[in-house]
Amino acid sequence: MSDLKGRNAIVTGAAVGLGRSYAQALARNGVNVVGCDVRDEIGTLQAELEAMGVKASGIRADVSVPADVRRTVDEAIATLGHIDLLVSNAGTWLGSVADDDLDKTLSDYDKVVATNLKGVYLFGRAIIPHMLEHGRGGDIVNISTDHVNTCGTPFHVCPKNEQCPWKDAPRPTSGGTIMDLYDAAKWGIHGLTFAWCKALAPKGIRVNAIAMGATDSNMLRGFHNFDPSEEEVATWMRAEDSAQVVVDLLEEGPKGRNGEFINLCVGRHPRLEPELPHVYILKEDAHVIARG
Numbered sequence: 001m002s003d004l005k006g007r008n009a010i011v012t013g014a015a016v017g018l019g020r021s022y023a024q025a026l027a028r029n030g031v032n033v034v035g036c037d038v039r040d041e042i043g044t045l046q047a048e049l050e051a052m053g054v055k056a057s058g059i060r061a062d063v064s065v066p067a068d069v070r071r072t073v074d075e076a077i078a079t080l081g082h083i084d085l086l087v088s089n090a091g092t093w094l095g096s097v098a099d100d101d102l103d104k105t106l107s108d109y110d111k112v113v114a115t116n117l118k119g120v121y122l123f124g125r126a127i128i129p130h131m132l133e134h135g136r137g138g139d140i141v142n143i144s145t146d147h148v149n150t151c152g153t154p155f156h157v158c159p160k161n162e163q164c165p166w167k168d169a170p171r172p173t174s175g176g177t178i179m180d181l182y183d184a185a186k187w188g189i190h191g192l193t194f195a196w197c198k199a200l201a202p203k204g205i206r207v208n209a210i211a212m213g214a215t216d217s218n219m220l221r222g223f224h225n226f227d228p229s230e231e232e233v234a235t236w237m238r239a240e241d242s243a244q245v246v247v248d249l250l251e252e253g254p255k256g257r258n259g260e261f262i263n264l265c266v267g268r269h270p271r272l273e274p275e276l277p278h279v280y281i282l283k284e285d286a287h288v289i290a291r292g
């Protein structure tokens with residue numbers, strides 16, 4: 001059985017898609033899981049995970065609403081005793097371009113930044129004091145996008161990846177022009193991940209992010225007007241493969257990597273690659289002090 005057995009997790013955006021897969025994969029590895037979401041399907045999470053032999057709960061909550069975040073964390077602690085793991089996955093997408101008019105811009109901002117950045121920020125703020133207080137260390141995994149860390153990044157990111165379709169002509173980075181706000185919100189997760197990684201490493205808490213590439217989900221199907229071609233879908237990653245990467249990352253434990261944006265890019269099988277050299281922070285700043 002996994003080293004994770006008996007640990008306690010919160011997964012945000014756990015009703016469908018990647019979040020549901022993260023919750024299922026953690027439960028399969030013996031982790032007790034509280035999931036939250038705004039969608040109705042969160043109501044079926046508890047029974048599904050309990051059938052796997054773990055404690056579970058599904059809470060209807062909006063990650064951008066402070067009272068919902070507080071309630072979710074309080075209920076999770078009441079149900080599970082304490083929380084070791086946070087997977088901040090809830091996200092939303094819409095198209096936005098540089099010359100959008102101001103009214104659309106403000107309404108888009110309230111939707112996209114509220115969920116994709118404020119939600120990660122609020123959950124971190126709610127859970128970090130609790131992790132520090134219980135003193136057992138822990139893990140935070142923030143779900144970002146490959147637009148912040150894609151195959152167009154310097155080749156040192158995956159030098160031995162012979163299957164990389166972009167290796168001879170790196171793909172331009174940063175996700176193109178049709179989702180500037182989504183990308184900006186996800187870039188903001190860099191700031192939180194690096195700052196928290198440095199602040200919390202001495203306390204035995206790791207903070208990493210997954211730079212997700214195109215993965216079959218409600219969100220990506222919506223991006224294709226729910227009518228993607230079979231050829232298109234065949235190029236996408238599967239949520240369960242990404243979930244296994246999260247499990248492998250968490251199983252590394254306190255001596256594992258810290259402050260990394262783990263790149264899962266289309267064109268190769270998603271798996272936890274060897275740790276990368278740090279680009280943005282000093283390695284010693286990311287050194288986690290293992291808790292007893």
Ligand SMILES: NC(=O)c1ccc[n+]([C@@H]2O[C@H](COP(=O)([O-])OP(=O)(O)OC[C@H]3O[C@@H](n4cnc5c(N)ncnc54)[C@H](O)[C@@H]3O)[C@@H](O)[C@H]2O)c1
Binds near residue numbers: 089091220
């Ligand atoms: N699927 C992809 O190709 C892809 C690529 C890059 C990054 N991502 C990121 O992965 C994460 C999961 O995406 P997905 O593809 O599974 O999307 P999805 O739309 O299938 O699932 C997202 C879940 O988050 C929930 N959610 C949205 N806003 C919320 C809020 N304010 N409060 C609580 N829950 C909320 C949704 O209800 C949904 O259940 C997101 O952060 C997304 O940006 C996905």
